Amino acid sequence: MGGGVTQATVLVLGLDNSGKSSLLNALRPPEQRASLTVPTVAHKQDQFQSGGVSFSAWDVSGASRMRALWERHYRYANAVIFVVDAADHLRLVVAREELELMLAHPDMFGRRVPLLVLANKSDASHALSATHVAAALGLERIADKPWHICACSALTGSGLADGIAWLARQLREQRSNK
Amino acid sequence: MGGMSRWLDVVVGTDDIDINTLPSNIALVDLQNDNEFKLVVGDLGRGEESPRLKIFKGAMQISDISLPDLPLGVVSLYTSETSPRSTPLIAVAFSTCVYIYRNFKLFYKYYLPTVELNASEMEVWNKLTDPANHNEETILALTETLHNMPQKILSIQSRDFLAMTLEQQLEFLENSTDLPKKRDREIACITTLRMSSVDRYSVSCVVVGTEDGEIIVLDPQTFTQICLVKLCTVKKTPYQMVATGLYNVDYRITVATREKCVCLIKREWKEGRLLFSTEEHVVAIEVLTADSSIMVICTDNTLASYSKKGKRQWLVNLEHRPVAMTLVPILHLGVTLVAVALASGHLHLYDGKARRDSMFLRDVVSVMKFGQLGQEEHVFIIVTSNGNLLLKILKRTADFNPHAAGIELTGAPVAQKPWLIPKKSKLFLEQSVRERETAVAMHESFQHELNRLRLLAAKTLLEAHTKSDNFIGAGVMEPIRLSAEVEGLGPVFRVTLQVENTSADKAVVGLSVLFNVHSTNYKVYNPYIKVPLLGPGNQIKFPTKIEEIFSENINPDVFFRNVTGQAGEGSLIKVLLLKEGRPNPVLAATVTMPPTDPLMIPYDKIQSSGFGQSDK
Numbered sequence: 001m002g003g004g005v006t007q008a009t010v011l012v013l014g015l016d017n018s019g020k021s022s023l024l025n026a027l028r029p030p031e032q033r034a035s036l037t038v039p040t041v042a043h044k045q046d047q048f049q050s051g052g053v054s055f056s057a058w059d060v061s062g063a064s065r066m067r068a069l070w071e072r073h074y075r076y077a078n079a080v081i082f083v084v085d086a087a088d089h090l091r092l093v094v095a096r097e098e099l100e101l102m103l104a105h106p107d108m109f110g111r112r113v114p115l116l117v118l119a120n121k122s123d124a125s126h127a128l129s130a131t132h133v134a135a136a137l138g139l140e141r142i143a144d145k146p147w148h149i150c151a152c153s154a155l156t157g158s159g160l161a162d163g164i165a166w167l168a169r170q171l172r173e174q175r176s177n178k
Numbered sequence: 179m180g181g182m183s184r185w186l187d188v189v190v191g192t193d194d195i196d197i198n199t200l201p202s203n204i205a206l207v208d209l210q211n212d213n214e215f216k217l218v219v220g221d222l223g224r225g226e227e228s229p230r231l232k233i234f235k236g237a238m239q240i241s242d243i244s245l246p247d248l249p250l251g252v253v254s255l256y257t258s259e260t261s262p263r264s265t266p267l268i269a270v271a272f273s274t275c276v277y278i279y280r281n282f283k284l285f286y287k288y289y290l291p292t293v294e295l296n297a298s299e300m301e302v303w304n305k306l307t308d309p310a311n312h313n314e315e316t317i318l319a320l321t322e323t324l325h326n327m328p329q330k331i332l333s334i335q336s337r338d339f340l341a342m343t344l345e346q347q348l349e350f351l352e353n354s355t356d357l358p359k360k361r362d363r364e365i366a367c368i369t370t371l372r373m374s375s376v377d378r379y380s381v382s383c384v385v386v387g388t389e390d391g392e393i394i395v396l397d398p399q400t401f402t403q404i405c406l407v408k409l410c411t412v413k414k415t416p417y418q419m420v421a422t423g424l425y426n427v428d429y430r431i432t433v434a435t436r437e438k439c440v441c442l443i444k445r446e447w448k449e450g451r452l453l454f455s456t457e458e459h460v461v462a463i464e465v466l467t468a469d470s471s472i473m474v475i476c477t478d479n480t481l482a483s484y485s486k487k488g489k490r491q492w493l494v495n496l497e498h499r500p501v502a503m504t505l506v507p508i509l510h511l512g513v514t515l516v517a518v519a520l521a522s523g524h525l526h527l528y529d530g531k532a533r534r535d536s537m538f539l540r541d542v543v544s545v546m547k548f549g550q551l552g553q554e555e556h557v558f559i560i561v562t563s564n565g566n567l568l569l570k571i572l573k574r575t576a577d578f579n580p581h582a583a584g585i586e587l588t589g590a591p592v593a594q595k596p597w598l599i600p601k602k603s604k605l606f607l608e609q610s611v612r613e614r615e616t617a618v619a620m621h622e623s624f625q626h627e628l629n630r631l632r633l634l635a636a637k638t639l640l641e642a643h644t645k646s647d648n649f650i651g652a653g654v655m656e657p658i659r660l661s662a663e664v665e666g667l668g669p670v671f672r673v674t675l676q677v678e679n680t681s682a683d684k685a686v687v688g689l690s691v692l693f694n695v696h697s698t699n700y701k702v703y704n705p706y707i708k709v710p711l712l713g714p715g716n717q718i719k720f721p722t723k724i725e726e727i728f729s730e731n732i733n734p735d736v737f738f739r740n741v742t743g744q745a746g747e748g749s750l751i752k753v754l755l756l757k758e759g760r761p762n763p764v765l766a767a768t769v770t771m772p773p774t775d776p777l778m779i780p781y782d783k784i785q786s787s788g789f790g791q792s793d794k
Contacts, residue, residue, distance in 0.1 A: 016553065064555065065510065067574060068574075088236070088552065088553070089236050089238065090188055090237065090551065090552045090554060090557075090569065090571075091552065091553065091554055091571070093186040093187065094186060094554060094571055094574075097186055097574070098574070136189075
């Protein structure tokens with residue numbers, strides 16, 4: 001890599017309405033932000049830079065009938081951002097199920113792909129804390145991947161930088177070890 | 179359950195949830211029009227607690243409204259089709275009225291029309307209100323008369339009066355001199371019926387079933403009665419209704435009654451009809467939308483399916499007493515399952531009579547419902563008899579195929595329906611006897627006739643073929659007819675040629691059609707057509723496209739041609755019918771093409787002619 005900017009493909013997963021597109025929107029420079037996000041159909045690609053890593057983010061649709069398409073992207077993903085709506089208590093089990101399916105997929109299983117879980121909508125009332133979300137998703141059982149969870153809000157942007165910085169650090173370390 | 183389960187259990191904080199409700203008192207409503215469905219429960223209250231309307235977001239109670247009386251049914255409906263969508267109304271039925279809530283606020287109260295008191299009760303009250311009769315003996319005697327009348331026809335005042343002690347009765351009569359003029363109808367059950375569209379957000383009307391066995395349909399805008407139908411000639415009391423179809427088109431209201439039977443009301447019926455009776459009391463009914471078949475669970479531990487005509491299709495014996503039933507439509511799998519909860523705490527899902535899934539809940543179900551809650555489409559909402567709320571979400575990967583893993587097949591695979599075999603008639607018996615006795619002769623004569631038929635067919639074909647060879651050579655062309663018709667406005671027309679062989683016994687081979695265009699004004703897409711063998715009396719049509727070509731310097735006169743007339747000299751097309759091996763055409767026809775409609779002339783041609791500019 002020669003000490004230049006590291007390139008990484010990051011897959012942004014999560015249930016519908018968990019805030020994946022809003023999150024990528026918040027990562028853009030302020031002048032490029034869209035004022036309104038609409039539900040993503042199929043997938044969209046986005047670029048952003050952080051901590052010396054140039055991310056190419058795949059934002060895939062989280063609608064239940066589209067989730068079967070997630071696995072198409074697993075093979076070339078260098079990192080995964082899993083977005084959870086911390087205020088949607090009802091569907092935490094669904095998020096857990098989808099996360100487990102993803103981790104058990106042959107294209108993912110055993111690969112040391114950094115997994116960043118974002119407990120989004122932390123500003124909403126009744127939102128669960130990051131620890132609660134981690135417990136509800138059973139993150140402590142993940143052994144084959146480095147993972148990190150942080151509470152964030154795609155609307156205000158709080159907590160986002162922390163998570164992305166962790167992801168960038170992980171990716172840089174992996175590259176330098178090779 | 180383990181890893182094989184098709185359902186995800188939602189962790190519900192059970193400490194503060196205590197629901198005491200009825201199957202009809204639960205609804206899933208998109209209350210705020212944000213596609214986030216809330217659970218609306220009409221809670222009967224428990225002990226000291228008064229009845230309340232509770233709103234749940236997921237498993238979290240977010241709001242409640244105090245109710246004036248015990249709720250009998252909770253339904254949600256849209257009453258106008260405006261854009262953006264108005265919020266849905268919630269209708270709550272009480273004993274004699276329906277309260278309509280909009281945005282959690284009481285919006286309208288509908289009282290059922292009253293009925294006249296029956297004569298004998300009126301007479302008793304006339305005597306009771308007379309001060310001369312206010313002594314113990316007469317009151318006791320009159321109370322006895324009231325007591326002997328059937329409870330159902332008595333007014334509320336009479337019933338209250340009967341429940342009083344003698345002193346209270348005397349005091350009551352001292353204080354009030356009013357006669358109970360009319361008796362209120364009482365609501366037994368409530369449901370909704372879509373008006374004119376099956377859309378999820380289309381306008382619905384409220385349907386109310388009364389204790390007197392009447393079904394009343396209310397107008398969605400004004401909440402006035404638009405239809406009142408008696409359930410059955412014999413008095414039946416409804417307690418669960420399922421309305422399918424559309425009020426303005428065609429509808430069916432299937433009604434379970436307390437008299438061990440199910441009745442049906444259809445559009446334009448003056449009176450409902452008895453559909454079928456069951457041996458034991460009906461616990462719940464559901465109607466499958468696919469074929470209008472009716473699923474019934476009864477207290478004799480059975481689940482049965484009846485056709486829409488009321489004929490029993492099958493019956494399954496259940497291990498325990500069924501307590502609740504709901505439909506589980508799973509659209510992306512294309513199945514509608516029927517969930518049946520048993521008193522043993524088991525919950526079974528049936529597809530037809532085959533059991534597809536089983537769950538053990540460790541608690542007896544009181545009410546259950548399947549539908550969209552929050553943003554999740556497939557949520558099973560279960561209220562247990564202890565007042566707990568269980569939520570189960572169907573896994574995205576769940577499959578209810580009979581071959582899918584994790585299903586224990588129950589019972590022997592038996593035929594779904596008995597074969598429809600007609601009764602053996604005398605004619606049939608005689609025929610079968612004959613067939614047994616003279617089997618060989620019958621077979622031989624059949625084979626003989628079959629061979630004769632085959633021979634005849636072969637002969638006719640051969641004859642037609644041999645004759646076709648010398649057909650043209652004889653120089654007779656009358657049997658062939660050629661006609662053409664032109665369709666279209668242009669510039670592309672469709673010319674359909676029709677070649678007909680009018681001869682009774684001769685076939686024609688080796689024919690072909692050639693188009694001869696007089697000028698370069700027309701382009702024929704398929705100028706040479708080979709005609710296949712044309713049997714006697716047959717005709718073949720050949721549609722061909724012909725396009726009128728406009729030159730670059732178009733003559734403005736073209737725009738003023740009469741559309742119905744003819745395009746002039748250059749518009750003739752010759753059609754020649756050729757026979758193989760002959761130098762001259764055997765038939766020729768001329769088709770006169772109509773002029774192209776000026777409106778259909780390609781735009782770029784109009785531009786180049788400068789016609790458009792001259793207009794300005």
